[in-house]
Amino acid sequence: xxxTSLDPHPLPPWPGELTSLRVDEPSGTWSVIAVHSTRRGPAxxxxxxxxxxxxxxxxxxxxxxxxxxxxxxxxxxLPMGGGKSVLALPxxxxxxxxxxxxxxxxxxxxxxxxxxxxxxxxxxIGTGSADMDELRQHTTYAFGRAETAGGSGSSAEATxxxxxxxxxxxxxEAGRPGLAGLRILVQGLGxxxxxxxELVVAAGARLLxxxxxxARVAAAAGLAGAVEVVAPEAVTRTPCDVLVxxxxxxxxxxxxxxELPCRIVVGAANNVLADPAAADVLAARGVVVAPDFxxxxxxAIHLVGREVLGWSAAQVLARAAAIEDTLAEVFxxxxxxxxxxxxxxxxxxxxxxxxxxxx
Ligand code: NAI
Ligand code: PHE
Numbered sequence: 001x002x003x004t005s006l007d008p009h010p011l012p013p014w015p016g017e018l019t020s021l022r023v024d025e026p027s028g029t030w031s032v033i034a035v036h037s038t039r040r041g042p043a044x045x046x047x048x049x050x051x052x053x054x055x056x057x058x059x060x061x062x063x064x065x066x067x068x069x070x071x072x073x074x075x076x077x078l079p080m081g082g083g084k085s086v087l088a089l090p091x092x093x094x095x096x097x098x099x100x101x102x103x104x105x106x107x108x109x110x111x112x113x114x115x116x117x118x119x120x121x122x123x124x125i126g127t128g129s130a131d132m133d134e135l136r137q138h139t140t141y142a143f144g145r146a147e148t149a150g151g152s153g154s155s156a157e158a159t160x161x162x163x164x165x166x167x168x169x170x171x172x173e174a175g176r177p178g179l180a181g182l183r184i185l186v187q188g189l190g191x192x193x194x195x196x197x198e199l200v201v202a203a204g205a206r207l208l209x210x211x212x213x214x215a216r217v218a219a220a221a222g223l224a225g226a227v228e229v230v231a232p233e234a235v236t237r238t239p240c241d242v243l244v245x246x247x248x249x250x251x252x253x254x255x256x257x258x259e260l261p262c263r264i265v266v267g268a269a270n271n272v273l274a275d276p277a278a279a280d281v282l283a284a285r286g287v288v289v290a291p292d293f294x295x296x297x298x299x300a301i302h303l304v305g306r307e308v309l310g311w312s313a314a315q316v317l318a319r320a321a322a323i324e325d326t327l328a329e330v331f332x333x334x335x336x337x338x339x340x341x342x343x344x345x346x347x348x349x350x351x352x353x354x355x356x357x358x359x
Contacts, residue, residue, distance in 0.1 A: 011056060014063050017043075020115065021059070024107035027100045028090035031108040032058050035083040035119050036066035040357045042117055043083030044143070044304060045069035046124025047108065047131070051089050058088035065249075068270050069300070071349035072293040075326065076319075078304045079357035083119045085112070093126050105131060109138025117141055122155070122303045125248060129153055143303040152306035155299035156191035162298030162320035163192065163268045164199045166290040167242055169327035170264045174288045176241075180204030185230060185240040185262070188247030189216035192268050192296075196244055197223055210235045211247070236260055249292075250274040257281035267292025273342070283340035290327055291345040297323060 016036040023030050032055075035043040045066055052058040062084050070082025087108055089096065096104075112121055112135070122143040123132060129146040136142045136149075145151025171179060179200055185208040186197045194216065201207050201224045209220040210230040221227045230238050236251065239261040245251045249271035252260065257278035265272070265287060272292045273279055282289050298320035305311035305319060334344035 011059060011063075016063060016066055018115075018118070019059060019063065020111065021055075022107065022111045024104060027096075027103040027107065029100075029104035029107065030055055030058060030086075030088040031104075031111045032062045032086040032088065033083065033111060033115065033119055034059070034062035034066040034085070035115075036063070036081070037070040037353070038081040038118060039353055040074060040078075041080040042141075043069070043081040043119045044073060044078075044122065044300065045082060045084035045119075046122045046299075047085045047087060047127045047135075048124040049087040049089055049093055049104075049126030049131075051092055052086070055088060058086045062086040064271055068293045070353070071346060072297050073300055073304070074349040074352035075294050075345060076297040076301055076323075077352065077357070078300060078309075080120075080300075080304055080308070084124075085119070085121055087126070089126075102134060105134045106138050109135040109142070112141050113139040115141075122299075143307050152303060154191060155302040156195060158298035158302035158316050158320040159192045159268070159296055160195035160199060160298070161317055162301070162323040163196050163244065163246075163266060163295050164203070165321045165324035166266045166295035166327050167196075167200065167244065167264075169324045169331065170266055170288045170290040171242065172328070173331045174241075174264050178203070181206065182241040183208060183239070184242040184244065185210070185235065185238060186220070186244045186246055186268075187211075187230075187232070187235045187251070188245065188269065189213075189220045190246065192299075193244070193246035194220060196246060196268060205242075208238065208240055242266060245269045245272045252278050252282070254278055254281060257287075258285075260285075260287065262287065264288045264290070266290040266295050268296050270296065276342075279340050279342035283342075288331075289341050291330070291342045293349075294323065294327055294330060294345050 018035040020033045065084035120141045132145045147153040184205040189211040208228040242264040243262040246268035253274040305316045334341045
């Protein structure tokens with residue numbers, strides 16, 4: 001099925017391997033699976049559950065996120081490919097009754113199962129370990145079940161450890177010795193963002209926080225003596241040393257890139273840049289950018305490391321911390337070649353894709 005048959009506006013060409021769509025009529029939910037590349041192994045990427053303005057935008061989001069997963073696992077050296085799935089819901093998840101949500105998950109699980117392991121899913125925005133437990137009743141191909149159910153549990157700790165490792169590398173690249181005394185603004189204080197906030201406070205940073213949910217802001221406000229709370233809509237106008245976007249993607253468009261009053265951007269969220277050209281604008285202004293698909297690979301390292309490669313929790317955290325070295329190499333390559341860090345990281349992913357993954 002192609003989405004062009006459902007929508008008058010054709011989607012742009014996409015070099016990915018597969019886009020599969022199924023609708024579950026009773027729950028009114030579309031399940032969209034995008035497999036970008038299986039060159040290095042089965043495609044992995046989470047299930048994002050949210051509402052979209054149109055099916056076309058749901059497909060476009062799944063594809064963009066799948067692209068990023070291919071680059072993420074390639075740079076992280078994992079023997080997997082990249083994919084993503086989207087559950088385009090008829091209403092925000094918190095407004096769906098339990099039966100409707102479970103139906104949607106069942107339909108999604110059956111959809112994944114039809115691909116016979118070409119695509120493995122895991123948690124993303126709108127889904128968590130309990131949902132993976134539920135999905136696993138309908139497909140084998142789901143990572144991140146609760147530990148009590150035999151899975152590896154939440155990937156947020158490893159993601160946060162990797163993001164903070166990326167902050168360290170970016171701070172050094174910007175010519176600063178360490179995190180102590182820097183103004184670090186964390187946007188989105190969910191499972192990843194709150195832990196990032198804790199870790200940077202422990203490293204002596206001055207914390208600024210923003211979240212649309214006052215309860216999350218309150219949780220962060222208790223972390224340090226003088227946490228500065230920023231209104232969600234003021235995030236991209238607030239001066240800081242390091243901005244860590246950790247909510248949904250698309251925060252930095254061209255206009256924001258031209259004006260952003262921050263020295264460093266480290267992406268915890270996927271696809272932080274709304275426009276790829278924003279990377280060049282930021283680079284031209286001397287803003288150090290830690291590409292999100294490098295910085296936030298800790299979650300993939302956790303899920304694939306624990307559930308495919310048999311790594312211990314300690315091995316996972318060590319690999320997540322090593323993101324600091326990977327990024328230092330990316331920055332050095334970018335400097336040597338006079339290119340931006342996002343381009344350098346994408347080139348690194350390309351090189352990785354051209355070689356066989358280590359057994
Ligand atoms: P989460 O759902 O636990 O947290 C997201 C937080 O962002 C929530 O507290 C929410 O209230 C807040 N938020 C939403 N819209 C906002 C806005 N406009 N302004 C400010 N805050 C807003 O999600 P989680 O697991 O912490 O993930 C955060 C991001 O990191 C997501 O984009 C996710 O795809 C990405 N990511 C997560 C990984 C993981 O292991 N959990 C791994 C790699 C990336
Ligand atoms: N959704 C997270 C990410 O974007 C974690 C994840 C990784 C989920 C790999 C499934 C597979 O990295």
